[in-house]
Amino acid sequence: MKRLSWQVRLGILLVLASAALYVVHYAVFRDAHGIFFYLLDDVAFVPIQVLLVTLIIAQLLGEREKRGRLEKLSMVIGAFFSVVGTRLLTYVSDFDPNLATIRSELVVRQNWTDREFAALSGRLKGYNYSVDINKIGLEHLRDLLTSNRDFMVRLLENPTLLEHATFTSLLRAVFHVTEELESRPNFTTLPETDFAHLAQDIKRGYGLLVSEWVDYMQHLKNNYPYLFSLAMRTNPFDQEASPIVRK
Numbered sequence: 241m242k243r244l245s246w247q248v249r250l251g252i253l254l255v256l257a258s259a260a261l262y263v264v265h266y267a268v269f270r271d272a273h274g275i276f277f278y279l280l281d282d283v284a285f286v287p288i289q290v291l292l293v294t295l296i297i298a299q300l301l302g303e304r305e306k307r308g309r310l311e312k313l314s315m316v317i318g319a320f321f322s323v324v325g326t327r328l329l330t331y332v333s334d335f336d337p338n339l340a341t342i343r344s345e346l347v348v349r350q351n352w353t354d355r356e357f358a359a360l361s362g363r364l365k366g367y368n369y370s371v372d373i374n375k376i377g378l379e380h381l382r383d384l385l386t387s388n389r390d391f392m393v394r395l396l397e398n399p400t401l402l403e404h405a406t407f408t409s410l411l412r413a414v415f416h417v418t419e420e421l422e423s424r425p426n427f428t429t430l431p432e433t434d435f436a437h438l439a440q441d442i443k444r445g446y447g448l449l450v451s452e453w454v455d456y457m458q459h460l461k462n463n464y465p466y467l468f469s470l471a472m473r474t475n476p477f478d479q480e481a482s483p484i485v486r487k
Contacts, residue, residue, distance in 0.1 A: 319395070333476055357461075417441050
């Protein structure tokens with residue numbers, strides 16, 4: 241016979257304890273009417289208790305826990321951009337032949353509202369991301385990615401990533417580019433078909449990276465002004481960007 245779990249055993253014990261107390265109450269006071277009256281009164285309040293506990297208190301606790309998880313997730317995303325994301329975006333975007341058509345719109349300003357960020361995100365959905373595979377330094381890109389592989393692996397091990405599917409997709413795309421580049425001993429004798437394949441992989445990661453960067457900038461703008469200030473001064477799309485505060 242399957243052994244009862246401790247929860248079931250505890251439940252049986254509590255029910256028996258309650259029954260024993262009712263027996264003692266009747267033995268002392270001989271008041272069956274009072275016992276059944278208060279028992280029914282308590283049972284009648286159970287639905288309200290369920291409402292308070294499951295629908296209100298549990299909801300409040302759930303929202304608090306969710307905010308905590310999202311805060312941890314924002315720290316993970318921030319670490320990614322601080323360590324490798326911004327450098328990767330800066331390097332790859334320099335080889336986007338169409339970037340001039342949208343560069344000015346990616347220069348985020350201090351006075352931006354959620355409306356401006358939403359408009360930029362909508363604009364990016366129709367943008368044709370591209371990378372000139374003949375100009376980009378694949379060796380440099382490979383070295384940049386492989387040198388940060390261990391860091392990105394640790395990010396993937398973070399359980400909070402389950403809350404953010406788009407960032408997980410970004411990491412997977414970046415890892416794929418890393419593996420593709422690392423599996424080739426050199427890039428001088430590759431056929432055009434292979435260059436086209438690498439360009440498509442880099443393009444996929446590039447698009448996800450830009451989209452995630454915009455969301456990250458909006459999060460900093462709304463929650464961490466001091467981090468947003470540095471992010472603006474190191475904007476990978478701003479050709480006049482400088483971390484030096486001059487005014």
